[in-house]
Amino acid sequence: MSEHISPQGSAPAFELDSRLETESVLVANLGLCQLRLRNDARWPWLLLIPMRPGIEEPHDLTPLDQALLSFETNLVSKALKDMTGCTKINVGALGNIVRQLHVHVIARNEGDLCWPGPVWGFGERVPYQPDELARLVAEIRNHL
Amino acid sequence: MSEHISPQGSAPAFELDSRLETESVLVANLGLCQLRLRNDARWPWLLLIPMRPGIEEPHDLTPLDQALLSFETNLVSKALKDMTGCTKINVGALGNIVRQLHVHVIARNEGDLCWPGPVWGFGERVPYQPDELARLVAEIRNHL
Structure with a gap:
């Protein structure tokens, strides 16, 4: 059985x-x-993607999950700001393209690409070098 | 004394x-x-602008204020979605230009101006007709 198929009678995964x-x-x-x-x-x-099926808007989460989303978003925002020393954190939940609820937390710096405009929809994604990606993931884990 | 000058010894207003x-x-x-x-x-x-002086990031609010900001943002998001029947709510706290913490809650519709891109920094603001502005404010109050 696929991990994405719910056991009979339970909520969707x-x-x-x-x-x-x-x-x-x-x-x-x-x-x-x-x-x-x-x-x-x-x-x-x-x-940040809440691990709840079928949710598109933060206000569709249960009240407890709304509080958790706020807590986790702020925890991650503070960690990213401390880690990068950035000018400003940009937080957003748009979902115009991908409807599954996901919250963006982005480190912005004065004079960065497209500053002071928003990053969403700007240009093309530039993947990291694999070792740089792994290094950054480890650094974020250390700051949580 | 201006309303913006704090009484001596108290926190800034x-x-x-x-x-x-x-x-x-x-x-x-x-x-x-x-x-x-x-x-x-x-x-x-x-x-939504938290009435706290000197705050730029949601994570700089006290834990109680963080919870209140989440509660009020979700309350307003749900009201705006119910009122407009929009496709998607866009929520964001950027602050790249105006640093005082403010949370945007915007009703978006498939095919609207700049859909599915973000609204921030797009074109020029178009003020409402005064009667339309007053009507909309009253309608929002009725939905809270």
């Missing part, structure tokens, strides 16, 4: 959207969210 | 950034945030 999976790598499983690093060397860019 | 004030109108004071409607007829676009 969480399944990560294939586009999110392809464009990012797993950093850690938090209490509610899968924390992933977007494989895009242009900016340090994290994604 | 909250003062709304002048750019946020100019480009939006007050809808309501919630427990933590001032809720404002951006005066931009291109999209239904709300702003």
